[in-house]
Amino acid sequence: MSFKPAKKSIARAALFLLSGGAIALLTSCSTESISGMGFPKNASSVNETSLPLWQGSWIAAGVVGVFTAVLIMWPVFRHRRKGDEVPKQTQYNVPVEIAYTIIPFIIVAVLFYFTAVKESAITKVSAADEISHVIDVNGFQWSWQFTYKDNPAAPTITGTPAKPPTLVLPKGERVKFNINSTDVVHGFWIPAFMIQMQNLPGVENHLEFTANKIGTYPGRCNILCGRNHSQMLFKVKVVSPSAYQKYITNLKAA
Incomplete structure (x- = not known):
């Protein structure tokens, strides 16, 4: 019995799927999107650390x-049944x-090492003059408050689920x-900046970064926190x- 037609059909199907996937990827994504694998390059100082x-x-x-x-595929094609003879059994x-x-x-171990190195760089606390x-x-359930501490007179910007706040x-x-x-527990997450930090009750976490590109970016909580988490x-x-x-200045004058 010959299996060549079946092999050819499988090979053609695999080639078709690979070609279709490659065409869809290349036509739907920019060069930067492909190299960034879904994330913009240099949107923040964290991107420079996390992207590699x-x-x-x-x-x-x-x-x-x-x-x-x-x-997986090697034994499927190389060792497929060719007759009634039982192949050698290896225990x-x-x-x-x-x-x-x-x-x-x-x-x-390698992934853990590089993750630990990058995480240490991202969470490093800088001197006050930097x-x-x-x-x-x-x-808080279910929105955010932003207070600009370098301007004590500025009010706290408080959002609601119906009117999300803007962090400038x-x-x-x-x-x-x-x-x-x-x-x-909440999760302060800005996907485009490749950054996330947990908001923990009774514990103050610290995070530092520099935004490198002018624009508007979505942020959200990424830890399930109750009914209106979404x-x-x-x-x-x-x-x-x-x-x-x-x-x-406008906030101070408000």
């Missing part, structure tokens, strides 16, 4: 995925068992965030330093 780790993780996952697919293969135990451990602005971020940031100036919660949204508006100072 994100790219490396996907490359590692791709290599492991392809290798695993080859291992143990110690070298293979050692390999598939050690290799995943090495992969996890910080341009300080903002308190308070999460100056481009190119380092901002320190004091992150708190008044009730349950409505716990906010916007981040990055403006020029002069526009930021004007915004703060």
Whole structure:
């Protein structure tokens, strides 16, 4: 019995799927989107630190995925049934068992190491003279409060689920965030900046970064915090330093 037609059909189907996926990817995404793997480049100082780790993780996952697919498909085609003869049965293969135990451990250890290094860099606390602005971020069910500490007279901006607040940031100036919660655990998350920090009741977390690109970016809570969790949204508006100072002045005058 010949299996060549079946092999050809499978190969054609695989080629069609791969080609279709590649065309869809290349036509729907810009070069920057592809290289950034879904995240904009240099939108913040955190992107510069996190993006290489994100790219490396996907490359590692791709290599492991392809290798695993080859291992799965190899016996499907190479050792498919060719007759009634029972193939040789192997009970143990110690070298293979050692390999598939050690290799995943090495992969996890390497990813853990680079993650720890990047996380330490992201959460590093700078000296006071290196910080341009300080903002308190308070999460509550189910919205946000932003207080601009470098201007004590400025009121606290409080949002609601129906009217999410806007966090205004100056481009190119380092901002320190004091992150708190008044009730349950929340997650202060700005996806475009590749950054997230938990709002913990009774614990103040600190986060610092510099916004590098003028624009408006979505933010949200990414930790399930109750009935209206999905409505716990906010916007981040990055403006020029002069526009930021004007915004703060207007808040003080309000």
